[in-house]
Amino acid sequence: MKITVAGKIKEYDDGITVAKLVELENVETPEYVTVTVNDEFVESHDFANTTIKDGDTVEFLYFMGGGQA
Amino acid sequence: MAFTNEQLERYSRHIILKEVGAKGQKKLSQAKVLIIGAGGLGAPAALYLAAAGVGTIGIVDADEVDLSNLQRQVIHTTPDIGKPKVQSAKETMEAINPDVTVNTYHTFVTSENVLDLIKDYDFILDGTDNFPAKFLINDACVMAKKPFSHAGIIRFKGQLMTYVPGQGPCYRCVFKNPPPKDAVPTCKQAGVIGAMGGVIGSLQAMEAVKYIVGAGDLLTGYLLTFDALKMEWHKVKLPPDTSKCAVCGEHPTITELVDYEQAECDMKK
Numbered sequence: 001m002k003i004t005v006a007g008k009i010k011e012y013d014d015g016i017t018v019a020k021l022v023e024l025e026n027v028e029t030p031e032y033v034t035v036t037v038n039d040e041f042v043e044s045h046d047f048a049n050t051t052i053k054d055g056d057t058v059e060f061l062y063f064m065g066g067g068q069a
Numbered sequence: 070m071a072f073t074n075e076q077l078e079r080y081s082r083h084i085i086l087k088e089v090g091a092k093g094q095k096k097l098s099q100a101k102v103l104i105i106g107a108g109g110l111g112a113p114a115a116l117y118l119a120a121a122g123v124g125t126i127g128i129v130d131a132d133e134v135d136l137s138n139l140q141r142q143v144i145h146t147t148p149d150i151g152k153p154k155v156q157s158a159k160e161t162m163e164a165i166n167p168d169v170t171v172n173t174y175h176t177f178v179t180s181e182n183v184l185d186l187i188k189d190y191d192f193i194l195d196g197t198d199n200f201p202a203k204f205l206i207n208d209a210c211v212m213a214k215k216p217f218s219h220a221g222i223i224r225f226k227g228q229l230m231t232y233v234p235g236q237g238p239c240y241r242c243v244f245k246n247p248p249p250k251d252a253v254p255t256c257k258q259a260g261v262i263g264a265m266g267g268v269i270g271s272l273q274a275m276e277a278v279k280y281i282v283g284a285g286d287l288l289t290g291y292l293l294t295f296d297a298l299k300m301e302w303h304k305v306k307l308p309p310d311t312s313k314c315a316v317c318g319e320h321p322t323i324t325e326l327v328d329y330e331q332a333e334c335d336m337k338k
């Protein structure tokens with residue numbers, strides 16, 4: 001299936017979960033990433049039981065803390 | 070208030086823009102913007118806002134200028150080392166543009182002082198370097214109904230979003246709670262490329278100016294991210310439903326400001 005991950009079209013196996021995608025995309029600090037699928041938040045406790053479908057759009061939003069000191 | 074000939078010349082490149090014009094320039098001269106953090110993000114933002122003729126600029130920072138700041142905090146210079154950052158920033162802003170009134174606040178933002186700091190300002194820029202401050206600024210701006218620009222930078226990456234009350238998600242809608250201290254690296258731990266502050270801090274100034282003059286679309290409802298190594302921008306649409314947010318939602322559970330614990334490594338200067 002084809003899905004859009006962080007703005008790029010990618011090919012993944014059907015039935016992949018958010019948890020698996022987080023792993024395959026080498027998401028840094030996966031415990032603290034915010035995930036949206038089709039502009040809706042997926043809570044971290046739902047990563048393992050949320051399946052991504054063909055055509056879905058997935059975004060990873062990261063904490064970025066710097067700026068001042 | 071009419072512009073003097075000198076002001077007409079100083080702001081001529083603004084005034085000629087149809088989105089700004091003399092009307093927009095006047096709005097800028099009457100606007101009050103608060104910059105929290107006179108560092109990597111706040112430094113370029115302050116330079117551009119002063120140059121733009123924002124009438125009143127407040128700047129909040131508890132630190133003194135350190136040699137390690139000068140790689141990116143372009144409002145401070147080598148002779149400023151040891152001086153309070155707010156003082157150094159004020160001197161540079163006034164040298165750029167004597168039209169600007171600069172208010173300095175030589176302090177950290179805390180749950181005790183943040184509402185008082187932001188209350189007289191029209192737009193707030195978060196240029197802080199830590200999550201406790203970022204969540205505090207977000208919550209205070211939500212509670213006080215103040216628009217603000219969030220930004221963060223780390224290594225070769227940066228992000229920003231704009232919150233305007235009633236016009237989309239806040240920072241907490243997206244990030245929920247601060248990560249445990251030391252769980253996510255900060256600039257001091259991980260490093261940051263100097264020009265990233267310039268890129269993202271300038272965009273914060275851009276959002277403030279657009280908000281004040283009412284031009285174009287703000288980054289409300291979007292998180293804009295930049296990866297300098299790949300030279301890629303990505304504008305992520307944020308879920309529009311804010312109803313369940315702990316602070317800006319329909320039934321907020323956060324009704325008082327919280328001082329979260331700082332990362333160990335950032336406590337000591």
Ligand SMILES: [Zn+2]
Pocket residue numbers: 238239240241242243311314315316317318
């Ligand atoms: Zn919210």
